[in-house]
Amino acid sequence: MAFFEYFRRRPKSASLAKDRLSVIVARERVGTRPGPDYLPRLQQELLAVLAKYETIDLQQVSVTLDRTGDCDVLELNVFLPSKESPDVVARSH
Amino acid sequence: MSKVVVVTSGKGGVGKTTTTANIAAGIAQKGHKTVAIDFDVGLRNLDLVLGCERRVVYDFVNVIKGEAKLNLALIRDKRVENLYVLPASQTRDKDALDPEGVGKVIEDLKKLGFEYIICDSPAGIEKGAQMAMYFADEAIVVANPEVSSVRDSDRVLGLLAAKTSRAEIGGTPIKSQLLLTRYSPAMVKKGEMLSVSDVLDLLGIPLLGVIPESKAVLQSSNKGTPAILDEITDVAQAYLDVVYRFLGEEREHRFIEESKRGILRRLFG
Numbered sequence: 001m002a003f004f005e006y007f008r009r010r011p012k013s014a015s016l017a018k019d020r021l022s023v024i025v026a027r028e029r030v031g032t033r034p035g036p037d038y039l040p041r042l043q044q045e046l047l048a049v050l051a052k053y054e055t056i057d058l059q060q061v062s063v064t065l066d067r068t069g070d071c072d073v074l075e076l077n078v079f080l081p082s083k084e085s086p087d088v089v090a091r092s093h
Numbered sequence: 094m095s096k097v098v099v100v101t102s103g104k105g106g107v108g109k110t111t112t113t114a115n116i117a118a119g120i121a122q123k124g125h126k127t128v129a130i131d132f133d134v135g136l137r138n139l140d141l142v143l144g145c146e147r148r149v150v151y152d153f154v155n156v157i158k159g160e161a162k163l164n165l166a167l168i169r170d171k172r173v174e175n176l177y178v179l180p181a182s183q184t185r186d187k188d189a190l191d192p193e194g195v196g197k198v199i200e201d202l203k204k205l206g207f208e209y210i211i212c213d214s215p216a217g218i219e220k221g222a223q224m225a226m227y228f229a230d231e232a233i234v235v236a237n238p239e240v241s242s243v244r245d246s247d248r249v250l251g252l253l254a255a256k257t258s259r260a261e262i263g264g265t266p267i268k269s270q271l272l273l274t275r276y277s278p279a280m281v282k283k284g285e286m287l288s289v290s291d292v293l294d295l296l297g298i299p300l301l302g303v304i305p306e307s308k309a310v311l312q313s314s315n316k317g318t319p320a321i322l323d324e325i326t327d328v329a330q331a332y333l334d335v336v337y338r339f340l341g342e343e344r345e346h347r348f349i350e351e352s353k354r355g356i357l358r359r360l361f362g
Contacts, residue, residue: 012284017240018291025247025295 030064039063046076054080095203097210099229101253103245105216107237108274111310111320112332113213114142116233118319119336121176125208128167128177130198132225133215134189137181143170144317145178154182157194163201172322177207187221199228218252227257232269233301233339238276238287243295246271250296270301272335277306278351289349302335304328305348 043063050056060079065072100113110133117129130153131139140146145168151161156179163179170176179198182189202210214225226232232253236246253267254260260267273292280286289303309326313319321332327348334344 014281014284014287014291017287018295021240021243021287021295024244028244028248029251 039065050078056080095208095210096231097199097212097229098231098233099212099214099226099253100233100235101214101222101226101249102235102242103216103218103222103249104237104242107235107242108272108304108310109216109235110138110142110213111314112233112235112272112274112304113139113211114319115321115332116336116339117209117211118143118170118173118176119321119332120209120211120340121170121173122321123336123340124175125340126175126177126206127209127211128179128202128207129211129213130179131181131213132190132221133213134181134185134187134221135183136215137183139213140168140178140180141317142314143178143319145170145180146317149180152180152182153198154185154189156198157189157191163198163205172318187215187219190221190224192224192227195224196228218248222249223252223256226253226267229253229257229267230259232267233272234269234296234298235272235274236292236296237274238281238289238292240287243287243292247296250298269298271296271298272301272304274304275306276303276348278349282351289346300346301338302331303346303348304331304335 043061046063047056047061050061056078060081062075062077064075098116100109100116102109110131113129117127121127129139129143131137132153133139134154137152140149148168151166153166155161156163156166166179168178168180170178179202199210212225212229215221226249234246234249234253236242250269253269257267259265271293273289276289277286281288289300293300305327307326307328309320309323309328313323313328319332320326320328321336323329324333331348334347337344
């Protein structure tokens with residue numbers, strides 16, 4: 001009902017704008033802006049550790065840094081070859 | 094020592110040319126030999142905003158192609174000593190600019206003793222915009238407190254970090270600062286407009302200044318006189334602060350909060 005709608009608090013449009021922008025800006029920054037310069041090294045070292053236990057291909061390991069709100073998310077994806085379980089996904093915040 | 098500054102934004106219509114005109118005029122007024130270069134080949138407008146459109150004979154592309162000498166293409170402002178304009182070509186296309194040609198003109202301007210070389214970028218992120226930023230030492234990223242402008246500014250910051258001479262050489266990165274224009278403190282207060290701190294959070298670069306939304310901007314472009322020369326208005330004051338900050342002086346940020354209006358101004362304003 002319009003009468004009750006009037007009293008319901010709605011999020012202000014500026015905060016909607018900010019939320020939408022934080023998502024889109026973070027997504028579009030990936031790859032276009034130089035991230036922390038340790039990422040390639042981290043990727044190499046992680047690979048070295050994983051290689052002790054599994055046969056893996058460098059192309060099958062990806063390390064990305066994403067920003068969600070105030071929180072940076074480091075995402076590590078490792079695809080293990082020719083096993084029943086296709087992949088292992090580790091996430092750390 | 095010369096400094097090359099690019100005024101850029103990605104999105105069109107946010108106030109790059111207005112900002113170039115005002116900042117160049119302001120810096121020149123402070124006694125520094127300054128040139129404003131219009132990089133918007135095919136859509137030149139800096140000449141119009143600075144009121145020298147009828148004095149354009151040769152342009153930037155003529156100089157690059159060797160068809161005119163640089164000092165013949167430079168237009169000296171009649172009001173502000175030390176202020177010069179290098180207009181864009183109205184007839185060529187944006188491919189007329191190439192890094193060698195642009196680099197040579199910038200070197201020659203440095204040799205002529207210009208302390209500040211202000212490059213007014215075209216909208217977009219294509220060749221023209223990339224040429225305008227390529228040789229920059231500093232960038233002024235102009236944005237409106239509005240979603241598409243902020244998103245585009247972020248894209249431009251990516252380009253500044255990757256596709257410029259400084260990025261390619263691997264030297265000190267370009268110093269980029271934000272200029273937030275068309276700001277309305279009243280709307281921000283009501284939660285209807287992104288605030289300065291919202292935009293700063295999103296873009297993550299230092300704030301050079303805030304220019305309030307004002308009729309004075311249109312009035313000054315109507316006249317062809319940069320607002321900064323008309324010191325009474327808020328816009329003029331805001332740009333003047335920006336010029337001081339740009340030249341390294343501390344100035345408190347103004348026009349971020351809604352100004353208190355007296356009872357008389359409320360009634361008759």
